[in-house]
């Protein structure tokens with residue numbers, strides 16, 4: 001058994017979690033993080049696990065939501081990211097949202113204090129040297145160009161980079177609360193929420209139509225070198241949605257359902273812009289779903305036409321950024337190891353998962369796999385029925401190659417979702433309480449999700465060797 005360190009490149013969501021898991025297993029880790037020596041287009045601090053856009057880990061519902069289930073599995077596996085997230089929660093209805101600075105500071109402090117982790121603030125400019133026998137590359141969507149080039153050369157990839165966009169943040173005290181009001185959709189309270197966690201700005205039909213037109217006509221940032229690269233459907237810029245049809249936004253981020261204007265309860269808003277608390281102090285709010293590549297001046301002009309935001313001041317405007325990911329199903333084995341270079345693993349968004357939580361989850365798995373290998377123990381893969389397993393299988397296999405569209409990459413980044421889970425076994429009881437009747441429609445869909453998450457948590461506990469009745473618990 002060797003106690004040579006595992007080298008982890010990138011101290012983001014995935015790298016920090018991987019370092020924590022490996023160190024907790026008793027293996028020394030050297031974590032190479034390039035900030036503040038070299039920055040990225042989106043990171044603003046030198047903290048580990050910085051959240052570069054939204055402050056939300058999305059739904060915390062472990063019964064009926066796939067990312068909520070992933071939260072629960074990560075808590076069972078003593079995730080550092082979930083422990084820091086839980087400790088720095090801000091109200092967000094049914095979602096788990098965090099104070100971004102408090103969250104990253106907590107992760108940084110825990111990693112710095114771990115006796116088996118050494119942090120080296122330096123850029124790794126090429127593929128790791130041969131003497132690093134165990135490596136995890138977790139350099140994320142903004143992987144520094146020299147390393148990205150080295151990876152492209154090693155993997156023979158023709159393209160590694162794609163478009164993505166971020167949403168603006170507004171100072172709370174510049175929002176007109178005589179026009180806007182606090183309310184969560186359907187007054188949903190959720191864990192840590194109050195039912196009044198979002199700020200809502202109402203629009204009538206004329207205002208909405210003019211707004212959509214302004215988005216379409218507004219000046220956009222040109223990024224010629226990236227022309228032709230695709231967007232992720234889950235993070236479309238607001239103006240791209242507007243171009244898809246006048247109703248698209250009203251059925252997407254600007255949907256008015258489940259909301260009643262507190263200032264004018266008898267008149268239903270035609271469309272609503274929602275803002276979500278972004279820091280613990282409640283001084284900043286981000287515009288939900290308003291990622292954009294409009295020019296900064298155009299964003300200020302157009303977003304100030306939103307009722308309630310006429311005098312808004314922006315703490316950050318939206319922008320375009322690069323995303324970098326490898327063709328994992330072809331390149332990686334089942335334990336995230338590069339087939340052409342055993343001992344070199346990838347983790348986080350660069351593997352082609354999407355989102356903070358998913359990236360951290362893949363970091364968690366990579367850290368455990370690398371530690372097991374270093375300790376001479378067998379690598380135990382999570383069952384496909386768990387959220388861990390479903391996500392891992394999406395990354396390392398299980399996608400369909402399209403022969404119809406040669407040149408088009410069939411593997412696309414994806415959030416965890418129920419479509420990635422194997423179907424329930426025939427005969428699974430959807431109502432364990434003995435109910436004999438048949439579920440239909442929405443009730444059936446909810447019951448199936450519950451059966452899927454119940455199965456997942458039981459299988460996850462077995463995989464982690466936890467007692468069947470163990471309580472969900474974050475890292476101490």
Ligand SMILES: Cc1cc2nc3c(=O)[nH]c(=O)nc-3n(C[C@H](O)[C@H](O)[C@H](O)COP(=O)(O)OP(=O)(O)OC[C@H]3O[C@@H](n4cnc5c(N)ncnc54)[C@H](O)[C@@H]3O)c2cc1C
Pocket residue numbers: 009010011012013014015032033034035039040042043049050052053054055056122123124125138139140141142143144147164165166321322347348349350354355356357359360
């Ligand atoms: C602008 C932007 C907005 C996003 N918005 C959201 C969102 O709202 N919600 C969401 O869930 N996800 C969002 N994402 C995706 C989000 O980045 C990922 O989900 C998550 O941060 C990825 O985690 P990671 O650990 O893989 O990468 P990161 O968290 O980016 O960490 C990678 C780390 O590697 C370091 N690094 C890079 N290259 C090198 C090198 N050569 N040597 C040493 N260190 C290096 C970087 O400095 C960074 O600290 C966004 C991404 C971007 C870029």
